[in-house]
Amino acid sequence: MVSYARPSSASIRDANLYVSGLPKTMTQKELEQLFSQYGRIITSRILVDQVTGISRGVGFIRFDKRIEAEEAIKGLNGQKPPGATEPITVKFANNPSQKTNQAILSQLYQSPNRRYPGPLAQQAQRFRLDNLLNMAYGVKSRFSPMTIDGMTSLAGINIPGHPGTGWCIFVYNLAPDADESILWQMFGPFGAVTNVKVIRDFNTNKCKGFGFVTMTNYDEAAMAIASLNGYRLGDRVLQVSFKTNKTHKA
DNA sequence: TACCATT
Numbered sequence: 720m721v722s723y724a725r726p727s728s729a730s731i732r733d734a735n736l737y738v739s740g741l742p743k744t745m746t747q748k749e750l751e752q753l754f755s756q757y758g759r760i761i762t763s764r765i766l767v768d769q770v771t772g773i774s775r776g777v778g779f780i781r782f783d784k785r786i787e788a789e790e791a792i793k794g795l796n797g798q799k800p801p802g803a804t805e806p807i808t809v810k811f812a813n814n815p816s817q818k819t820n821q822a823i824l825s826q827l828y829q830s831p832n833r834r835y836p837g838p839l840a841q842q843a844q845r846f847r848l849d850n851l852l853n854m855a856y857g858v859k860s861r862f863s864p865m866t867i868d869g870m871t872s873l874a875g876i877n878i879p880g881h882p883g884t885g886w887c888i889f890v891y892n893l894a895p896d897a898d899e900s901i902l903w904q905m906f907g908p909f910g911a912v913t914n915v916k917v918i919r920d921f922n923t924n925k926c927k928g929f930g931f932v933t934m935t936n937y938d939e940a941a942m943a944i945a946s947l948n949g950y951r952l953g954d955r956v957l958q959v960s961f962k963t964n965k966t967h968k969a
Numbered sequence: 970t971a972c973c974a975t976t
């Protein structure tokens with residue numbers, strides 16, 4: 720079976736949808752069934768966690784025609800799929816490419832370590848020394864909550880902040896102009912940081928006041944939280960904690 | 970502006 724090139728015309732351009740808020744149990748087939756009422760689906764995908772294989776609750780649907788995608792947005796955005804408890808978000812997908820490179824560049828050039836001489840780096844140094852002592856001599860101190868280690872191997876589905884590939888940290892009270900580099904700079908000194916994200920308003924591109932940081936090791940994440948929660952960044956006091964699932968309530 | 974997710 721060869722795959723034929725599809726004609727590139729305005730009618731089929733930008734017919735690709737990004738879907739979020741999907742039930743974790745929804746399969747690709749079920750996703751297609753949901754959207755197929757609006758037109759011919761060319762491709763579909765559900766993104767999964769690389770470690771656990773569990774759905775990340777987001778996916779893509781590419782329709783044959785733009786008008787089909789538009790109708791699907793009208794019909795499904797903000798709606799609950801059959802059996803779902805939460806509504807899904809359906810919007811046109813961003814163009815791939817441009818955005819991921821920004822994070823990589825940030826990672827390469829910001830050099831998370833050694834940018835923060837001062838109290839934070841000193842605490843991080845203190846903690847690393849503490850870890851070395853622990854490994855070398857079995858010394859266990861308040862900085863090394865090794866009791867959690869038994870949990871880290873359990874795929875951690877129900878452990879707050881743990882998505883399977885690291886420990887996800889919620890950072891609140893970032894300034895509107897905050898960007899990813901500040902997160903690398905703040906958290907990098909505490910250990911291995913695999914991902915940072917500033918959540919922005921789609922229209923204004925201003926930070927919505929919060930972001931996320933993923934760290935590989937529990938003890939380093941815990942140290943970063945203990946050190947950075949309440950930290951004054953500019954004229955704001957940050958709130959830093961492991962990420963939870965539920966939306967903030969009262 | 971209190972809990973992401975962009976193949």
